[in-house]
Amino acid sequence: MTPSVLIFDSGVGGLSIAAEIRSLIPTLPIHYLMDDAGFPYGTCSDEWLVQRIVTLCSDAQQRLSNDILVVACNTASTLALDQLRAELSIPVVGVVPAVKTAAQLTETGEIGLLATPATVGRTYTRNLIQQFAGHCRVRLKGSSELVHWAEDYLHSHQVPAALHEHLDHWLHSPVPMSHVVLGCTHFPLLRQELETLWPDVCWIDSGAAIARRVAYCLDQRHIRIPVPDADLSGDCLWWTSEKSEQPGAENYLAQLGFVVSSGSLNRPLER
Template sequence: MTVAPDAPILFFDSGVGGLSILAPARAALPNAPVVYAADSAGFPYGTKSEAEIAARVPALLGRLVERYRPRLAVIACNTASTIALPHVRAALDIPVVGTVPAIKPAALLSKSRVFGVLGTNATVRQPYVDRLAAEHGADCTVLRHGSAALVQLAEAKLRGETLDPAIARDALAGLLDQPGGDRMDMVVLACTHFPLVEQELAAAAPHPMGFVHGGEGIARRIAFLTDGQPWPDAPSPGIAVFTRVDDKVDALRGALAGYGLDRIDAL
């Protein structure tokens, strides 16, 4: 298949979390045209049912692919990936990259053999997480906690709002207060929103711990899948597209520009 140099990479998330995937991808492929799509009308995903997400995500991605003709799509959302990835791949005729909780690197890095998986409520209950934990962390105690409030904290941070430190503290307490939690030395940030508030989480931790997420690995995967394809000679302004454009989206303009997203579209 011939790919036009200006065919973009499409990143998709429920909100701004996927920016934690976009940043390392842009560092790896600085001239890649980018469309970043946020389902602001459906946000947040972590509190929705599996059936809702499995129906909504492929339909939205179908419309986005039709409009922007990307060379590749990235579901930059752990919840959508763990639930809807097979449905999306069946619906689209371009490569689709999903976001996997970074359980393998956490298991490799943990000295205490106790690590946490911090995600949305929908992600942490998925059988997919059970399989990853069994495969890569069989000798570890794997603690899990879902935090919807931490997703909102990341969105608020990018809008420039004052943040409540109790939110990060409570999210970590959901792991630390479980049996063995006092020995936890690594935390998997299993929601793409959470690397955006890693600083707040580290500040709330009662002892030093490491945080891992999948951004760098996704960037390497995108580079591999697009290897040899033509790109424009220089970086181009990126497009951010929202399913609902409102005051909250307007408040994100400065943060989006910092990620090279200078134009806002409505879907």
């Protein structure tokens, strides 16, 4: 059977991780599962989220027989990694805001963490900053707007009209930041627009590091990646709502290569 990776997120944000994995391991088929019925995760209780995330990923793994799971959601990673690793027999890779990288690269000591309000408010995030960026001034911004704008951008390709107003003051007051960590996997989908509006800021995300970790885990398990001319099974897109199609996500994944098959798992919310 052809090796494959399962990428899980609440929405389209994990597609930024999928792009990095495709860039590093071009022939590894991608199975993408988004819990759009539960989106956004920031409004749900931790206990409910853990149960749902573990159930969805376990069911998908039984159905698809993937070789590795990437939890491409910061909220899901901080809550459910331990439970997923206990439940599944495959490697589970989570995402962590790249605070350590930003702290190592900055020369001014002025860095920012742009994430969801839930991630910004978690003790885990504060501990991460204390451990790796104690010598820096780290300014935090929790933005639900950016999550929704990234989802819309994937469909419309229209730059959010309020993007500049939303971030400019935070980026420059009291002094400009040199590096900003994109602490939600949705945000790199807007990276080109962020770089255009603020070219002097170095925008950092963990996508490339996650791709390298996937390659390492597969190598450690002696899983052979298909050669370029192999008969590849293609990428798959699954979602949990009753929607009949997901054109934005399907088009994005199709641009990464291979033929896309897709469908709904029809897993509505049951709180």
